[in-house]
Amino acid sequence: MAIHQGRRGRRPSRPRGWFLAGYAGIAGFLALEALTRQLGEAASLETSAGDQGTTRLIVIAYGLAAELPLVLRRVPAPELPPAAAPIGLAVQAAGLGLRAWSMGTLGGSYTRTLRTGRDPPVVTAGPYRLVRHPGYTGSLLTWTGFALTSRSVPVLVLVTGLLGRAYQRRIAAEEQLLRRHLPGYAAYSERTRRLIPFVW
Secondary structure, eight states: OHHHHHHEEEEEEESHHHHHHHEEEEHHHHHHHHHSSSSSGGGGGOOOGGGGHHHHHHHHHHHHHHHHHHHHSSSSBBBOOOOOOHHHHHHHHHHHHHHHHHHHHHHGGGGGGGGOOOOOOOSSGGGGGGGSSSHHHHHHEEEEHHHHHHHHHHHHHHHHHHHHHHHHHHHHHHHHHHHHHSSSSSHHHSSSOOOOOOTT
């Protein structure tokens, strides 16, 4: 009788395979950032006043988002269905692909921080034909997919909330800076969406 109660009271553990694959995707995200971004100004962490602290905010959000699944993994909480994990990995792969495409399209103009400098032309090629910040869309997809691999509802809510808020502030600061310093950006922003084609 005591053994039966112990089994019934034990919280079933989630399979670890998809969960670990999600962390492998995050490792791929960090490797992409380290290896693809061009050296020099593009890789510098030096910020301008126009950055408004958003680079620091995003780095903190990344750190918290990576820790949350580990902290909450053993806490009883509502779970997503098993299919959420492989779907999350597919979303993560799509996000990494979009992030890489965006970085490659901008080349040396894809900087870590928001800063002013020489005025490059407005880029409208590749994913920038439809949205103004496809790299951020890719990042959000990558982290949302990662959260899905945990199959934890609180992890999904907290990770998407953290990264969503961080990138919301980043986009607001970036667009203020670009409208002031990049000729043609205001007109470009009138005909494109921020993150989701034809939506927002």
